[in-house]
Amino acid sequence: MGLRANPTQRQRRLGLELRRLRLAAGLSVGEAAAVAGLGPPHLGHIEAARTAIPEVKLRALADAYGCRSEPLVDALVEMGRSTGRGxxxxxxxxxxxxxxxxxxxxxxxxxxxxxxxxxxxxxxxxxxxxxxxxxxxxxxxxxxxxxxxxxxxxxxxxxxxxxxxxxxxxxxxxxxxxxxxxxxxxxxxxxxxxxxxxxxxxxxxxxxxxxxxxxxxxxxxxxxxxxxxxxxxxxxxxxxxxxxxxxxxxxxxxxxxxxxxxxxxxxxxxxxxxxxxxxxxxxxxxxxxxxxxxx
CATH class of the missing domain: 3.30.870 (Endonuclease; Chain A)
Structure with missing residues (x-):
């Protein structure tokens, strides 16, 4: 699957929130990617909203980042799951x-x-x-x-x-x-x-x-x-x-x-x-x- 050329605001926001959580946890892209079984470039594309992230990977990242807010994690999952169609x-x-x-x-x-x-x-x-x-x-x-x-x-x-x-x-x-x-x-x-x-x-x-x-x-x-x-x-x-x-x-x-x-x-x-x-x-x-x- 190719990388997104023009991500939507929802997709950009999801990537931005994941990056914020990672930085708050003090983890590098490489460290976070290893936890979720991703390559560093792949996680970089996720944070830049150029590609999607599966729910299991997102929850693994949230856990590694110490995010204990279930409503927030569920909301992020929903953002990633959305087709954006309406x-x-x-x-x-x-x-x-x-x-x-x-x-x-x-x-x-x-x-x-x-x-x-x-x-x-x-x-x-x-x-x-x-x-x-x-x-x-x-x-x-x-x-x-x-x-x-x-x-x-x-x-x-x-x-x-x-x-x-x-x-x-x-x-x-x-x-x-x-x-x-x-x-x-x-x-x-x-x-x-x-x-x-x-x-x-x-x-x-x-x-x-x-x-x-x-x-x-x-x-x-x-x-x-x-x-x-x-x-x-x-x-x-x-x-x-x-x-x-x-x-x-x-x-x-x-x-x-x-x-x-x-x-x-x-x-x-x-x-x-x-x-x-x-x-x-x-x-x-x-x-x-x-x-x-x-x-």
Missing amino acids: WWSDYKRHMASEALDLAELEASSVSCRSFQWLYVPGLLQTPDYVRALIEGGESDADPALREKYIEFRLRRQDAVLSGTLRFHAVVHETALRLQFVPPHVMRDQIEHLVRMARLPQIRIQLLPFKTGVYPPSSNTPFLVFQAAVPELDTVYIEQPASSPFISDQQHLRGFSKSFEDLQAIALPPIDPRTEREFSTDRDSLSLIHHLLYTL
């Missing part, structure tokens, strides 16, 4: 690898926390908003390809929102003020946020212009994904980079702390159960009403 597989010829990796990550995560300041989060966008966003941002793309981008976004929404992923979004008021779409599209988009907030797994907070506290986050939109075990949590940053996926624990803690701080200064979540014609309460729903009034 609804996103239909779009391999059309979508960038980062988009496919993001869809696979969403499918395997327990929860996702999202901060957006320029756009409504992709999982909460209406079809008309998606179309305006993609047609504006991909104006030079072939129309048929743009349709694939739109279709991919909407299928991603269906797959995630019909599942069990818990989604908590903090959205800056800027995202609802930008007028790159017609007023009726933005009105429907804002009303859609209220409809989405009725779903038990969805939590939406707005971060207003006037907070009284300087926002603690960077100016980069990001998503923090919680895995079945905390060691495999992942941050996805929405900016041009060599890799938008971050697994370093120090950076993970930093982004998680940023989201907690944003959550603390944002308005209380949209709660449709308290929907009313007029209120003086300062919460996300009252800001929604104000925005709808000004459109």
Whole structure:
């Protein structure tokens, strides 16, 4: 079997975690390979995500590395066992690898926390908003390809929102003020946020212009994904980079702390159960009403 030329994010993460465990145990590639009955070059390819690792070999390595967390070992085994196939597989010829990796990550995560300041989060966008966003941002793309981008976004929404992923979004008021779409599209988009907030797994907070506290986050939109075990949590940053996926624990803690701080200064979540014609309460729903009034 040949070596992988373009490993997925899941495959790269598995190799990275095995390397981290080996380094934490103080073993060289040669020492670790001998324990598992592998050649050093073979283990090097595994850690670089260029080839797969059988379950028995993975468990032997985890034992040699002193990893006593059964949930972590089981999660690593599952990562190695996965075929990586899902609804996103239909779009391999059309979508960038980062988009496919993001869809696979969403499918395997327990929860996702999202901060957006320029756009409504992709999982909460209406079809008309998606179309305006993609047609504006991909104006030079072939129309048929743009349709694939739109279709991919909407299928991603269906797959995630019909599942069990818990989604908590903090959205800056800027995202609802930008007028790159017609007023009726933005009105429907804002009303859609209220409809989405009725779903038990969805939590939406707005971060207003006037907070009284300087926002603690960077100016980069990001998503923090919680895995079945905390060691495999992942941050996805929405900016041009060599890799938008971050697994370093120090950076993970930093982004998680940023989201907690944003959550603390944002308005209380949209709660449709308290929907009313007029209120003086300062919460996300009252800001929604104000925005709808000004459109």
